[in-house]
Structures are given as structure tokens and as C-alpha cells.
Amino acid sequence: xxxxxxxxxxxxxxxxxxxESLAAACQxxxxxxxxxxxxxxxxxMMALCLRYMGSREDAEDVLxxxxxxxxxxxxxxxGAGSFEGWARKIFVNTALMHLRRTxxxxxxxxxxxxxxxxxxxxxxLQKMGYRELVRLIAALPPDSxxxxxxxxxxxxxxxxxxxxxxxxxxxxxxxxxxxxxxLQEMMKVM
Numbered sequence: 001x002x003x004x005x006x007x008x009x010x011x012x013x014x015x016x017x018x019x020e021s022l023a024a025a026c027q028x029x030x031x032x033x034x035x036x037x038x039x040x041x042x043x044x045m046m047a048l049c050l051r052y053m054g055s056r057e058d059a060e061d062v063l064x065x066x067x068x069x070x071x072x073x074x075x076x077x078x079g080a081g082s083f084e085g086w087a088r089k090i091f092v093n094t095a096l097m098h099l100r101r102t103x104x105x106x107x108x109x110x111x112x113x114x115x116x117x118x119x120x121x122x123x124x125l126q127k128m129g130y131r132e133l134v135r136l137i138a139a140l141p142p143d144s145x146x147x148x149x150x151x152x153x154x155x156x157x158x159x160x161x162x163x164x165x166x167x168x169x170x171x172x173x174x175x176x177x178x179x180x181x182x183l184q185e186m187m188k189v190m
Contacts, residue, residue, distance in 0.1 A: 019083040026074050038067060041084070045091045047134075051149045052095035054138045066094040092154060096164060099142055136186050144179035151176050 019040060025033030045066060049059035070090050077086050137145060150156040150164070151172070161172040 023077055023083045048091050062095050062098050066091040136183055140179050140182055144175050147172055147175035148179035
């Protein structure tokens with residue numbers, strides 16, 4: 001599957017040096033730089049929030065909360081790695097906290113409850129438009145959508161997902177498998 005997104009390790013097209021400069025200006029208290037940084041990051045972070053939250057209203061709440069956290073903690077950015085990567089972690093964590101608060105993840109599932117799920121993927125996601133794929137992902141249940149986004153889109157390992165969500169690696173794998181199977185089912189009816 002090919003998604004047109006940036007992973008944690010890639011430089012964004014907006015240019016890391018521009019974001020780094022804006023971040024440094026924000027650390028110095030420059031209000032204009034804060035507005036410019038918001039304008040530069042908000043479209044990409046909104047897309048990230050939409051992938052996790054599934055509804056525009058929830059995504060907007062997470063976006064706002066994420067920027068509050070970003071600007072509150074901007075002094076802790078030390079320049080290790082890309083600024084956008086650092087910011088993405090804030091927004092992913094903000095989305096996860098929101099999902100935990102609303103108990104949308106339901107990650108207490110045991111691997112025995114996933115009995116009967118096939119471990120092999122029957123068909124890959126074929127050529128599909130980005131918007132259509134995002135719509136399908138948004139239709140997944142919150143727990144499966146979250147694990148799918150973290151694993152497939154953000155590139156987290158099952159160990160990292162388990163640590164972030166407070167579940168087992170087996171639960172993470174099970175949620176990912178369910179997401180894949182559900183996406184395949186939805187694609188068949190298209």
C-alpha cells in the first residue's frame with residue numbers, strides 16, 4: 001500500500017530548516033512566528049488528527065489541544081531530529097490521550113478473543129485514491145483505526161504501540177489484523 005504521507009524519519013516538503021527557524025523564534029517568544037508555525041503545520045497535523053479521531057469535530061479539538069501542548073513545551077525541543085517529527089509525536093500522543101479519556105480504544109481485549117482471525121493478508125490494498133482510503137480508515141472502529149494509523153502510517157512497532165496504549169503486543173497485532181480485514185471487506189463492496 002502506498003500512502004502519500006510523511007513518516008517520522010522523512011523531511012517534509014515545507015523544509016525542515018524553515019520549521020526549525022520558526023521553532024527557534026517561538027522559543028524566543030515571537031508571536032508572529034507562532035502564527036506562522038501554526039499556519040505551516042496545521043494542515044498536516046489536522047490530517048493526522050482526522051486519521052486518529054474519525055470525526056472533524058474531535059479532530060479539531062485534538063488539533064487545538066495539540067497546539068496548546070506544542071507551544072507550552074516548545075522550549076523542550078532541543079533540535080535532535082526534525083521539528084516536524086517532534087511535533088507529530090505531540091499530536092499523536094494528544095490524539096491517544098483523547099481516545100483513552102473517552103474509552104474509545106477498548107484495549108482490554110485478550111488475544112484469545114481474536115481466535116479465528118487469519119494471520120495472512122488475502123489481498124493487498126490496491127490502487128485507490130488517497131481521499132477514498134482516508135474515508136475507509138475513518139470508518140474503522142476507534143481502537144482498530146488507532147493501531148492501524150500508528151503501525152501503517154506512523155511506522156510504530158507493535159512494541160511501541162503496546163507501550164503507548166497500555167496493551168499487549170498481541171492485542172496490537174490483533175487490532176491491526178482486524179483493521180486490515182475490515183478494510184478489505186469495505187473495499188469488496190465498493
